[in-house]
Amino acid sequence: MSKLFENYARWDIEIISGNGTKVYDSEEKEYLDFTSGIGVCNVGHCNPSVVAATETQLKQLWHTSNLFTHSLQEKVAEKLVQSSMGAAVFFCNSGAEANEAAIKLARKYTGKSKIITFNKSFHGRTFGTMAATGQDKIKAGFGPMLESFIHLPFNDLQALEKELDHETAAVMLEVIQGEGGVNPANEDFLQGIEKLCKEKGALLIIDEVQTGIGRTGKAFGYQHYNISPDIITSAKGLGNGFPTAAMIGTEKVKSAFNPGSHGSTFGGNPLAMSAANATLDIIMNADFLAEVEEKGNYLSEKLDDMFAKVPEFKGTRHKGLMIGCEFSKEVSDIVTQLRQNGLLVITAGPNVIRLLPPLTVTYEEINEALEILANTLIEQKQLV
Ligand SMILES: Cc1ncc(COP(=O)(O)O)c(C=O)c1O
Structure with missing residues (x-):
């Protein structure tokens, strides 16, 4: 009898080891992993450069705290800023935490609380990010939700025009809704949101937790659409499996966070940063x-x-x-088989059916x- 909470519908196999796109279960059966741990191991399982970097760091120093200056954090922040519209980075440990940071920053910067998100979005499972999420099944049994999140139909600019007012702190969305069904936003919709946000003094937050770190063929997904958000969030692929996440903001919003505004004990710790640094060295390359x-x-x-x-x-x-790949029927049978x-x-x-192979997958493995x-x-x- 498991001593774990039963909050995951787990598959009946245990993955014991991995190498690149291949993983092996406890019976030594080999699998091609076209999930990458849900868009995480973007440079493949046990990528040699990431392993080498974390091994070196493992023997040098695991953790101090954010009370100290931290050159490796600076180095990773520099890489994230160079690859995006950002000017400043806050490190944390998960996608939900990065989105929490973005929500707090937007509220503090604007002094407003209303945040518009979209139906079928997924932003996390903390109290704030669950309220931001546009899926009832994620919220079932946990009500009442935090107020001030408004959910609108995705890709419907008219609905947004009606709702986005001078009381709005931010609009937050994924450029491709991952958990919601791999639903891409239209370019017109995204550019329209950016324009409306500027007009009403609201911030544009792009949740890049799944679409970032090279997953879509750009450093961050928003870069396909000729828009420039105020804040983006990153997690999943950032540490290639070592838990780490980031909230990245522009020069404009940087000064809204000052000492004491926000924090995290583990956020950006040396081991996490060694993994992120090595991962970004591979991915942030044209x-x-x-x-x-x-x-x-x-x-x-x-x-x-x-x-x-x-x-x-x-x-x-x-x-x-x-x-x-969308079907007009349920696909769980195919996935199991x-x-x-x-x-x-x-x-x-x-x-x-969602496919998220490591970005290092070979054509041979694809075939x-x-x-x-x-x-x-x-x-x-x-x-x-
Ligand atoms: C777009 C998006 N945002 C946020 C999250 C939450 O990330 P985490 O599970 O690391 O908290 C996810 C996770 O799937 C996600 O896909």
Whole structure:
């Protein structure tokens, strides 16, 4: 009998080791991991440079506190700032914490409290980020929610025009809703939000927890859309599996946080920063990011071709290696069978198969995954 809370519907396999795109379970079965631990191990499991950097740090110093100056934090902050619109970085430990920091900064900077988010969004499970999230199932049983979050339909600029007023502190969104179904925002919608925010004195916060750190073929997802947010948040891929996260703000908002405004005991600790520093060295490189885009295009085209023979297939949506394949039926059977056949993928809502392979995935591994997929669809008699 497990001594753990049963808040996860766990799969019945235990992953014991990993190397690049491959992971191995307790029975030594090999899998191609096209989940990357839900968009986390972006440079592959046990990436040698990240391992070397954390090993060195492990023997030198694990933790001091944010009472001390910290050159490795400065170094990682510099890399994040260089790769984005940011001027200042706050380090914390998870996506939800980074979003909490963004919400606090927006409220403090504007002196207002109303924050607009969108239906089907996911921003985390703390009290603030749960209230920000636009999915009832995440909130069930925890009410009443924190006030001052308003949820609007995604990609509906008219609805936003009606709601965004001078009382609004911020609009917060994912440029591609990950947990909500791999739903991309339209460019017009994003540019319209930016314009309206400027007009009304509200901040634009982009939640890059899933779309950031190269996942979509740019350093951060917002960079596809010719917009410049005030705040972005990052987590998942930042430490390649070592828990770490960041809130990145522009010069304009920097001075709203002063000593005592916000903090975190573990945020940006030396081990986390050594992992992030090595990860960013690999990802924040134009050639690497261009390859992510190419591999994403290749994989999603092949998926479209293959699934076209499944009657319930509705289409593939992707940017870089963030890929969602939508069906008009539930996909959990296919996902389970794929797992049995050695390919790990996840769902995004009941009808979408989500693929988030490591950004270092090779074409050979992509082809191998496609072959497992084709065989699984034949086994399941899905093809016509
Ligand atoms: C877009 C987005 N924001 C926030 C979070 C929450 O991150 P964490 O689980 O690290 O708190 C997630 C997690 O899936 C996410 O996808």
